[in-house]
């Protein structure tokens with residue numbers, strides 16, 4: 342089947358076509374750039390929500406509950422669960438399948454797990470493309486689940502519209518997670534497993550940390566600033582199994598959406614994101630080409646090796662290396 346037929350079938354709601362297109366993204370298939378260009382005019386309908394936090398916090402349970410609520414309102418939903426390390430046999434991915442199985446037979450829901458294995462050219466890039474493909478398929482909402490705070494997860498979370506960070510009462514790791522950069526990316530905090538001891542304490546601890554941030558920080562970070570208005574990151578308590586609090590979670594997500602839409606922040610973020618995307622793809626490609634150049638060009642190899650051996654300072658070599666690598670890249674790009 343050619344690309345045009347595949348895209349048409351995907352737009353017509355055929356899941357097999359959607360799955361095949363996402364597989365092209367995972368393989369970084371040569372046809373991918375054609376696909377992405379063709380779907381470009383169809384992007385922008387879906388609202389994307391990121392759900393991130395430590396392993397076992399209840400992200401999949403909450404994703405499941407959110408999906409249920411969105412389906413009750415007749416919205417279609419795409420779900421991408423990203424597990425950077427585990428292959429498809431991994432426990433976490435299997436766990437996701439089990440918990441999300443309520444929705445497996447629902448044609449209004451599409452679920453895909455992605456892992457590093459099988460994603461040539463980087464999981465983050467593959468995941469971002471998969472999000473776009475889901476958007477082009479016409480889904481109203483896309484839920485993206487990531488674990489932890491590695492670079493891949495942060496990269497992916499920077500491409501969604503609203504980020505919910507899920508924490509749990511036990512383990513005392515909440516503050517750790519905040520230090521690890523989750524504070525900056527959160528549009529909403531969710532304290533899941535609210536049935537457990539210590540939940541109200543962590544809710545109020547989070548609230549006071551956030552409050553402190555708003556009252557003392559003159560330098561409000563990118564995600565909250567929208568004109569003169571400030572988005573005060575809310576804290577919601579939930580129970581992933583019973584679904585308690587998930588209605589409130591969704592209401593807060595919708596509020597955030599309204600806020601960033603009204604202020605122009607959503608459009609601003611999406612533009613920023615396209616720019617970042619382009620530059621990071623270019624950077625990735627240049628780095629790959631450079632690695633190849635080190636192997637294939639004797640001149641480049643010799644210069645690099647002088648730095649590797651400690652004979653020359655990198656500063657001294659760059660002046661000669663740059664024109665050589667630019668030449669090499671120019672020749673390579675003829676083949677793109």
Ligand SMILES: Nc1nc2c(ncn2[C@@H]2O[C@H](COP(=O)(O)OP(=O)(O)OP(=O)(O)O)[C@@H](O)[C@H]2O)c(=O)[nH]1
Nearest residue numbers: 396397398399400401402433488534535580581582
């Ligand atoms: N007590 C309690 N357990 C919960 C709650 N929500 C989820 N769980 C349980 O916590 C465990 C992990 O839930 P998941 O939804 O798989 O968590 P996750 O964050 O997706 O896990 P990973 O994807 O493996 O990182 C499961 O056994 C759930 O049944 C809750 O609100 N209260």
Ligand SMILES: [Mg+2]
Nearest residue numbers: 400401433437
């Ligand atoms: Mg999960």
